[in-house]
Amino acid sequence: MKKRIDVLVIMAIALLVWSFFDPAQAQEPAKVEKPTFYRLTPGVYVNGWPRFTIHYPKDWVEVTPMEHEIFRAGAHGATGDLFAVVVAYPPNPPQPLDKVADVAMSFFKVFGKDMIVVTDKPSQLSSGTPAREVEIRGTMNGLPFNYLGLCVKHGDLWIWSMVSSQGGKIGDHLRAIVYSLQYEPGNDEPVKLTPDVKEFFHSLSNAWISHDLAGLTSHYSDRYLNSGVRKGEMERFLKQRIGFATSAEYRITDFIPAGDRAYLAGFSIMNGVRFPLIPTSIIKENGEWKWFGNQRDVSP
Secondary structure, three states: OHHHHHHHHHHHHHHHOOOOOOOOOOOOOOOOOOOOOOEEOOOEEEOOOOEEEOOOOOOOOOOOOOEEEEEEEEEOOOOOOOOOEEEOOOOHHHHHOHHHHHHHHHHHHOOEEEEEEEEEEEEEEOOOOEEEEEEEEEEEEEEEEEEEEEEEEEEEEEEEEEEOOOOOOOOHHHHHOOOOOOEEEEOOOOOOOEEEEEEEHHHHHHHHHHHOHHHHHEEEEEOOOOOOOEEHHHHHHHHHHHHHHHOOOEEEEEEEEEOOOOEEEEEEEEOOOEEOOOOOOEEEEEOEEEEOOOOOEOOO
């Protein structure tokens, strides 16, 4: 399982640089006065757990995140400018931040040409939180490729804000995105839940441990939608992973009731490893809670 997690870190980088898209059909996000983790505000991404905020251009649009990305957005047109957020474990055993460039280059050396590390240096957020900046340049699929990543640690987790571009270099506008990361340590303590919500997560855990795919997918509403991902796609994703589960539990760090729906943030612990929860809401259907997602339909 640990080796598999190592591969997923590389996959997340790979998926960032492989994607070129036309996001013209994205749905307008809901407008709210204050940015929250459960309602997307244009230009501000708020993550529930680990708790952090990142700012990006308001005219950029959300697109479907790739596997193991938390969030993805991009510019209109053919500039190739992309922004993605990854929360993942670094290669085992836990590594210091000065290994970020090694992880990135392990992909680029295979799939890119003439890849060079332009920058690999310690840095910090505006709050003083230690970070690592890595910039890589080369050619990808016959086109100029530029990558900038900024990484901080949350325990053994890496919070990785990254941008890529085909514009010849990483401009100040892209650098400003990764350095807008505002990280809030802590926020790991579970909140109290009602008995019916506790039962929902207990049943989920049992389905994982017993490798019951039908039971696991029954916890998803038929109307499930999370940043363009629907129930059928989730079922295919779960089918690939359920056989590896030997232990499973859930920790909810934020819970906001809203009638027959509730918004939440937190993490699962699978085989002793923490993973952030991607869906941010559940809904009660016929007296039972189901995963409902953020209900945002975005460009593929």
